[in-house]
Amino acid sequence: MRRVIPIILGCIGAAAGAAPALAHGVVLNYQPANSIAVEATFDNGEPMADAQVLVYSPESPSEPWAEGTTDAQGRFLFSPDASLPGTWEVSVRQAGHGGIVAIPVEGTSVATTAEGSGSGGGEATSNSETMSARPQAATAGPSPVQQGIMVGSVIWGFIGTALFFSRGKR
């Protein structure tokens, strides 16, 4: 039995920047984006290197949103369109082995653990894969409750500080 394990990692960039234009210069820009890393291995630990990868968005499950191949470690990185929340699907296939994993994406973050499946069947045979996806810490913003507490705390902090410095001398 073989196992395909895509691991979802969250990545985020920093603020976009641009260099001033120069003759023959190179302008490099970057944009912050949450990314998903899929890592596909057989259950014997062997990576699915150079495997075909098809990414399907929630908007169009029949046409690949992105295509590519895994690297030598069986990894593939993509950044889902944050304007298309829902279940993204990633298919990884190689020489008759394959699987598909469903990845819930909420706005700009990977939402939860997802499981998929692949070919093969049963412990008795060789070419069976299982796909599981594990979200890892993306740089997620505070929840609304956290934001409210933080704002209130900061305001009260300023009030307290002001009162401290305005206290009378003994």
Place this chain on the structure above:
Amino acid sequence: MQETVIRLARAGLLAVLLPLTLQACGGDSPTATDTASPDPQIAASGTAGEGTLVVRANGEDFVRQGFTTSDGWEMEFDNVYVTLANVTAYQTDPPFDPQATQEINAQETVSVSEPITVDLAEGDEAADPVMVAEVKAPEGRYNALSWEMVAAPEGPAEGYSIVLQGTATRDGQTLPFVLRLSEELAFTCGDFVGDQRKGILSGDDEADLEATFHFDHLFGDGEAPADDEINTGALGFDPLAALAEGGRVEANSQQLSERLAPADYQKLLEILPSLGHVGEGHCEETNLTA
């Protein structure tokens, strides 16, 4: 008054530190949710348009074109009869994972209950997968499929769930064979994995679903390396060729259980649950009776 001010100041200092603590605790945690937004274009709805689901069975090129086994036999199939019953297509959300211990969470199901026998070797080498059934179905995305394999109630495979008939050739020796298997199986599968996506039914259109059978799991694949798991886990044809009488191999499940070496018969039983797939997608085998 002064004491009050000092206490207020301490509270203010604590209030400044609190959000930092909250950020440290919550900033690296992904937001959890266990629901996915349905595809807006094909959201399942029992009252939406009704199209046609076409369920097909596919023995792949191994059956249609023949292949070389792990032990070097050239296999040609005249007939590969399989009998499917209770074929059910599901719209599931979250997507069903056959390898997880979970029930199918189906928002819509479409089923064909009666047993249907098809010949996977039907047609020429380029033939399309054979049709099992057509059924009217509400539009939506059918991303899970289940079926049972039962004894054929009539016809050339009567009494058996799988019948393999053809010839095996190696080193100038040709052995006709007929293998009649009575084991009953049931497969529950997730989404089709292959060159194209299947089961997406829009409006009054038509969509395919496919029950795929991987007979290379049984016989191996001579084109794959000998140490590939498809070969190391296969039975091959040698154990069956050893049963030949009068220049042909003919056996049913009962005879195989009696005449095969115990280890080979056990391997056969272990392989059968791996025959069913949806393309390359995995299935859970939920029943095995001899």
